[in-house]
Amino acid sequence: MLDKREGEEDHELRDVLLVEDSLIDAQLIRRLLRRVSAAYYRITHVRTLNDAVLSAEELMPDVILADLAACSSAGARFLQIQPCFDMAVLRDFMQGLVEAQLTWNYAVMLSLAPLTSVEAVQRLREQQFGSIIPVSVSERLQSARKPRKEGIAICSELIREARNIPGVAGINLITMDNPQDVVESIRQSFD
Numbered sequence: 001m002l003d004k005r006e007g008e009e010d011h012e013l014r015d016v017l018l019v020e021d022s023l024i025d026a027q028l029i030r031r032l033l034r035r036v037s038a039a040y041y042r043i044t045h046v047r048t049l050n051d052a053v054l055s056a057e058e059l060m061p062d063v064i065l066a067d068l069a070a071c072s073s074a075g076a077r078f079l080q081i082q083p084c085f086d087m088a089v090l091r092d093f094m095q096g097l098v099e100a101q102l103t104w105n106y107a108v109m110l111s112l113a114p115l116t117s118v119e120a121v122q123r124l125r126e127q128q129f130g131s132i133i134p135v136s137v138s139e140r141l142q143s144a145r146k147p148r149k150e151g152i153a154i155c156s157e158l159i160r161e162a163r164n165i166p167g168v169a170g171i172n173l174i175t176m177d178n179p180q181d182v183v184e185s186i187r188q189s190f191d
Helices: 023-036 049-061 068-073 088-098 118-127 135-143 147-162 179-189
Strands: 013-020 038-044 065-067 079-085 108-111 168-173
Touching: 013 023, 013 049, 023 038, 038 049, 049 065, 088 108, 088 147, 108 118, 108 147, 135 147, 147 168, 147 179, 168 179
Parallel strands: 013 038, 013 065, 079 108, 108 168
Antiparallel strands: none
């Protein structure tokens, strides 16, 4: 099934694998995707994790949206979320997980990266569909005299802030260019 926003013509097609045992919730998610984004979505809906594994191997989706309760009952013990450089968005998301007591079942891992140029921001957006990177990050990098140093500073600030968000169990740091940037981001986060 091809879901798209009415009146939109030239957008990249995204394959979404939706793992949801509730048909009502699956329908709600379809509607939300149509409203929130201008991109086209080809949504494949399955009801079980076993079907999801089989479908993912065949379809190679751009993104998998999974019912967390189903994942927990199947034995998943951690949840790694896409890169999120907007701490207000992360706080809201984590508050929802904590209130739903999902952090009782999962260790939630945030993904971050030392983005040392505007090009690195674009590359991460392309490589990690669903990454949340505010325009302010690109603006800081663009206006910085030393973008690499600024990108490391941004990453270390976000690490410090994320450590204080209830429910965040750890941070996965993605190496974009130079592994030493990850090391320096960690070191600066403790300064």
